[in-house]
Amino acid sequence: MRGCRVGRVPGAPGCRDMAELLSPRSGLAPPELVLSPGSCSFPTRCSASTAKSLLFRFLPFLHWLPRYPFKDWLLGDIASGFSVGIMHLPQGLAYALLAGLPPVTGLYSSFYPVFLYFFFGTSRHNSVGPFAVISVMIGSLTDSLLPSEKFLESVNGSNMTVNEAQRDAARVELVATITVLTGIFQVALGLLQFGFVVTYLSDPLVRGYTTAASVHVLISQLKNVFGVSPVPSFCKLPETNVGTLVTAIIAMVAIFIVKELNHKLASKLPMPIPIELITIIISTGISYGVNLNAKFGISVVGNIPSGLKPPVAPNVSYFGQVVGNAFAIAVVGYAICISLGKIFALKHGYKVDSNQELIALGLCNFLGGFFQCFAISCSMSRSLVQESTGGNSQVAGVIASLVILVTILKVGELFRDLPKAILSAIIIINLKGMFKQFNDLCMLWKSNRVDLVVWIVTFVATLILNLDIGLAASVGFGLLTVIFRTQLPHYSILGRIADTDVYRDVAEYQTAQEVSGVKIFRSSSTLYFANVELYAEALKKKSGINVDRLIEKKKKALKKLKKQQKKAEKEKAKWKKDTEDGHNGPDIAVIELSGAEGSTPPKPTLRTLGLPQPGLHAIILDFSPVSFVDTVSIKILKNIFRDFHEIEVDVFVAGCPVPVLDQLERGNFFSSAITKHCFFPSVHDAVVHISREQRGASVSTQPLRPHRCDGGRRSQDNSSSVPLRWTSAPECSPARGRCLPEELGGQGGLCFGTNSATPMPGGLVTPPAPPDCESWGPALAVSSPATELLRLSHQLSQQGASCPCSGPAHQARPALGGGRGGPTPGQGGSAPSSELASRIKRCSISQALF
Numbered sequence: 001m002r003g004c005r006v007g008r009v010p011g012a013p014g015c016r017d018m019a020e021l022l023s024p025r026s027g028l029a030p031p032e033l034v035l036s037p038g039s040c041s042f043p044t045r046c047s048a049s050t051a052k053s054l055l056f057r058f059l060p061f062l063h064w065l066p067r068y069p070f071k072d073w074l075l076g077d078i079a080s081g082f083s084v085g086i087m088h089l090p091q092g093l094a095y096a097l098l099a100g101l102p103p104v105t106g107l108y109s110s111f112y113p114v115f116l117y118f119f120f121g122t123s124r125h126n127s128v129g130p131f132a133v134i135s136v137m138i139g140s141l142t143d144s145l146l147p148s149e150k151f152l153e154s155v156n157g158s159n160m161t162v163n164e165a166q167r168d169a170a171r172v173e174l175v176a177t178i179t180v181l182t183g184i185f186q187v188a189l190g191l192l193q194f195g196f197v198v199t200y201l202s203d204p205l206v207r208g209y210t211t212a213a214s215v216h217v218l219i220s221q222l223k224n225v226f227g228v229s230p231v232p233s234f235c236k237l238p239e240t241n242v243g244t245l246v247t248a249i250i251a252m253v254a255i256f257i258v259k260e261l262n263h264k265l266a267s268k269l270p271m272p273i274p275i276e277l278i279t280i281i282i283s284t285g286i287s288y289g290v291n292l293n294a295k296f297g298i299s300v301v302g303n304i305p306s307g308l309k310p311p312v313a314p315n316v317s318y319f320g321q322v323v324g325n326a327f328a329i330a331v332v333g334y335a336i337c338i339s340l341g342k343i344f345a346l347k348h349g350y351k352v353d354s355n356q357e358l359i360a361l362g363l364c365n366f367l368g369g370f371f372q373c374f375a376i377s378c379s380m381s382r383s384l385v386q387e388s389t390g391g392n393s394q395v396a397g398v399i400a401s402l403v404i405l406v407t408i409l410k411v412g413e414l415f416r417d418l419p420k421a422i423l424s425a426i427i428i429i430n431l432k433g434m435f436k437q438f439n440d441l442c443m444l445w446k447s448n449r450v451d452l453v454v455w456i457v458t459f460v461a462t463l464i465l466n467l468d469i470g471l472a473a474s475v476g477f478g479l480l481t482v483i484f485r486t487q488l489p490h491y492s493i494l495g496r497i498a499d500t501d502v503y504r505d506v507a508e509y510q511t512a513q514e515v516s517g518v519k520i521f522r523s524s525s526t527l528y529f530a531n532v533e534l535y536a537e538a539l540k541k542k543s544g545i546n547v548d549r550l551i552e553k554k555k556k557a558l559k560k561l562k563k564q565q566k567k568a569e570k571e572k573a574k575w576k577k578d579t580e581d582g583h584n585g586p587d588i589a590v591i592e593l594s595g596a597e598g599s600t601p602p603k604p605t606l607r608t609l610g611l612p613q614p615g616l617h618a619i620i621l622d623f624s625p626v627s628f629v630d631t632v633s634i635k636i637l638k639n640i641f642r643d644f645h646e647i648e649v650d651v652f653v654a655g656c657p658v659p660v661l662d663q664l665e666r667g668n669f670f671s672s673a674i675t676k677h678c679f680f681p682s683v684h685d686a687v688v689h690i691s692r693e694q695r696g697a698s699v700s701t702q703p704l705r706p707h708r709c710d711g712g713r714r715s716q717d718n719s720s721s722v723p724l725r726w727t728s729a730p731e732c733s734p735a736r737g738r739c740l741p742e743e744l745g746g747q748g749g750l751c752f753g754t755n756s757a758t759p760m761p762g763g764l765v766t767p768p769a770p771p772d773c774e775s776w777g778p779a780l781a782v783s784s785p786a787t788e789l790l791r792l793s794h795q796l797s798q799q800g801a802s803c804p805c806s807g808p809a810h811q812a813r814p815a816l817g818g819g820r821g822g823p824t825p826g827q828g829g830s831a832p833s834s835e836l837a838s839r840i841k842r843c844s845i846s847q848a849l850f
Contacts, residue, residue: 060122060356061394068393076390081399083271083389084127087382088114088404090276091430093301093415094423095130097224098217099374100142101175102168103301103415103423106130107408108309109373113364114401118394120360122353123341125391127382127400128364132430133213134333134377137467138178139220141325142171164302172372174322177314179375181326183366186334190358198335198354204444204451205478206335207437208458209471214434215463217427224248224424227299243296244421251279251425259429271389276426280418287417299420304412311370328468333365333377334358340378344387381430450485454478489525491538494622494683501684503622515687517615517694519543520654522622529632536636539621543649545614550606550647557609606648614649618690622683624655634667641674652690654683 056063088110096106110129117128151167152160189197201209225248227241258275266272292298334357341352365375386396444452457477462470492505495512503520504512514520521539525531540547606613621640629637641651656664656679670676680686 057356058359059119060353061119064393068395073392074395076392077395078399079271080386080389080391080396082403083274084382084386084391084396085400085403086274086277087385088129088400089407090280090423090426091379091382092130092404093280093418094426094430095132095135096374097420097423098132098135098220098427099138099175101138101171101374102304104304104408104412105172105175105372105374107304107404107412108371109368109376111401111404111408112368112371112373113376114397114404116364116367117360118398118401120356120363121394122351122356122360123337123344124348124350124393125344125383125387126337126341126378127386127397128337128361128378129376129382130374131333131336131377131379132217132427132434133210133336133467134329134375136213136217136220137325137329137332138175138374140216140467141178141322142174145321146171146174173312173315174318175374176312176369176372177316177318178322178326178329178369179365179373180314180369181319181322182330182333182375183362183364183369185327185330186358186362187366188362189330189334190355190362193355195338195354195358197331198338200475200479201331201335202451202454202478204440204455205458205474206339207440208455209332209462209474210336210434211437212459212462212470213467214431216467217431221424221427224299224420225428227297227421241297243292244298244419247283247292247298247419248421248425251283251422252429255279255425255429256432259432266388272385279422279426280415283422284415284418287419292419293417301415301418301420301423303416306409306413308408309372312372314369325468328471329375330362330365332471333375334361337361337378340380340383344383380433450481454481483530486525486528487531487534489523489531491524491535491542492522493542494520494522496684496687501682503683515690518618518620518687518690519616520620520622520683520687522625524625526625526627526629527633527637528628528630532633532636536640539619539640540643543614543616543619545616545647545649547643547647550611550614551643553611554606554609554646557611558604561604561609614647616649617694618650618652619644620652620654620683620686620690622655623653623657623660626657626660629660629663629667631667634664634669637664638669638674641678645673650690651678652686653679654686655681 089107092106092110093103094106096103096109099105113128117126121128146167148162148167151163151170153163155161189195225245226237227244228236228239255275258273262269262272262275287293287298287300293300338352338354338357341357345352361377365373368376386400440455441452444455454474454477458470458474461473461477464470465473492507493514494503495506495509495514496503497509497511498513505522506512506514519542521542523535523538527535644651661676661679664670680689
């Protein structure tokens with residue numbers, strides 16, 4: 001056939017919409033129909049192979065049945081089918097009673113769904129059909145919406161009795177509607193690939209829920225055990241029917257003993273002893289022969305119609321009332337079914353398709369609802385029997401359904417005298433496995449307290465709030481525990497294990513040592529709105545720096561510096577005006593420091609502001625556990641980068657998954673301040689990069705040595721950014737160097753050269769030493785702010801102080817600093833003589849050292 005393309009239909013999605021639907025990213029289309037990138041047509045042709053592939057996917061039996069090994073599997077499947085069919089009979093009758101329905105509906109539910117699962121199911125060992133938990137969920141709904149009190153009728157004008165026929169017909173209609181709606185939910189979820197929804201039901205939640213459901217089952221059967229009606233209570237215990245109680249106790253003891261023998265002798269018995277069927281047959285015979293109903297008032301099953309009923313459409317008017325219950329039944333039934341299926345698949349080495357299982361279970365319920373079935377799931381006891389008796393495929397299920405079909409057509413009517421107490425005894429004994437789940441409490445106490453809390457909360461909520469509301473509350477609580485655990489993850493500082501590129505928590509590994517000057521921070525959880533602020537707080541705490549306080553101090557220091565700079569600008573303007581007006585006189589030499597053209601003032605640092613510096617220079621965020629980020633976490637991450645950059649600590653990210661990197665990019669995380677150069681594939685790569693940067697920085701910050709200058713122009717190494725210019729009096733224009741007065745430089749003056757000064761952010765400078773100086777004096781070069789220098793210079797100018805230099809300009813020597821050939825004490829180095837005073841020119845600074 002020709003390749004078919006998506007056509008345009010008025011009001012229908014266009015080619016682009018269909019391409020989006022069938023794109024690989026959508027996950028909604030089967031693999032056979034996924035469109036290739038850039039294509040608007042199906043990659044495969046509408047051929048027989050495509051139709052065959054789709055057919056095999058939705059009807060798995062077409063794949064395995066032609067390859068069925070008759071010689072190896074057939075006898076085992078037949079034996080297993082008969083064993084499971086024998087179990088279906090009493091359980092179907094009992095679980096129908098549990099659901100508040102006529103017993104025959106239990107037989108229907110043991111036939112139609114089991115037969116349909118053969119065509120659609122992917123598990124070879126699951127035994128679908130009536131299940132106690134699902135039955136009690138349905139029973140609680142029928143009792144609440146259609147209680148027996150609604151069908152009371154007067155007898156002889158005084159006594160009131162329940163019209164059971166009318167009640168049962170109404171309940172069958174209601175339950176059939178619930179079953180159809182449950183099937184619709186399951187099929188829809190399967191087609192939308194929502195099989196993962198069961199992952200929200202954790203194992204402790206499911207076990208706590210089924211344990212609470214078993215308590216509901218036990219309580220619901222007490223009325224049949226004690227023979228009271230309609231609801232058992234302590235006040236009605238005196239009304240107990242002794243015959244019913246004795247019958248139930250004898251049956252429970254017999255069934256319990258034989259089941260224990262089956263368990264202990266499982267390896268020796270070819271198949272388990274069908275004690276439930278034997279009990280039903282014997283009790284039915286005794287009831288019929290002795291007439292227990294008439295003589296002792298023991299309630300019996302009553303009429304069981306023979307034959308199959310024609311399909312009946314559900315009553316859609318019930319949909320609004322039962323939609324929530326139907327969804328809960330759909331999820332619980334699927335959760336139990338897929339859990340058992342995966343257990344057997346893992347044991348026998350095959351795969352179970354979770355989405356196809358959801359579709360299969362949904363079709364069984366949807367179609368079964370038209371034939372008066374109630375919702376079904378998988379039974380652990382029947383599935384174990386099906387596996388242990390040699391079952392290898394769903395052929396065993398077909399055999400079991402045929403056994404039930406024969407019972408419905410010919411044998412069912414023989415069980416009309418079966419006491420209901422016997423069915424209740426079967427139900428209660430089959431709850432033994434669920435009640436054993438109370439042992440989980442001890443195990444979870446030792447292994448995981450959070451799961452223990454989930455188990456207990458689920459049990460209590462289901463017990464108190466009923467099954468449907470209890471399930472919703474339990475799922476909500478389970479999700480909250482996940483949120484709480486992601487909100488409070490384990491934060492750690494990583495260290496390197498010697499001679500490896502492996503980094504581990506330094507608190508847990510003694511051989512792991514922190515990298516000098518680097519903090520490697522790791523969280524055990526992903527980052528999202530609920531925990532990202534706690535992440536930022538933990539990072540600041542683990543770094544050992546009070547980041548917020550240091551930033552606050554820096555802001556205050558910058559504010560103070562700004563005020564000083566403004567004051568310096570005013571002083572500068574005033575001195576320039578005085579210089580232009582000639583107020584300094586002919587003997588005043590003005591030293592003017594100006595930045596190079598186009599240069600920008602250096603940025604203040606913590607050191608130049610006199611603030612404490614962090615003990616580290618880099619932080620590495622290990623993002624390997626991060627699986628996703630949201631807009632809130634992106635915002636907080638930006639703040640982390642900003643805050644640590646404020647205190648001169650670089651931030652790097654290591655091990656970031658590609659999807660998370662894409663989310664960061666889409667969230668406008670990157671900018672000129674935060675680039676992808678901060679991201680590294682591993683922690684070790686980031687550490688190596690930081691180490692290289694530090695080695696390069698240590699080479700570029702070697703101490704400056706004295707070098708030659710050109711009398712006010714740029715120094716010969718072209719590294720200067722702020723050259724010094726002498727602007728007046730030739731005699732004060734040194735070729736070799738000059739001195740600042742004692743008041744400015746401290747201790748006898750400060751050597752001041754013509755080459756460039758090295759600016760330090762924040763208003764301090766470290767001028768390179770002039771040719772005749774080995775180093776600068778202690779005051780200006782270390783800590784004197786430029787604004788203070790201006791203030792002192794202005795005072796010096798007003799007071800007429802003079803520079804303590806000896807000799808003319810070409811013989812000038814520094815007064816302090818260990819300069820070569822400098823004056824010695826007593827020779828004019830510390831204070832000028834009266835003879836030299838006339839030749840000394842007063843100096844002042846006309847511009848701040850910026």
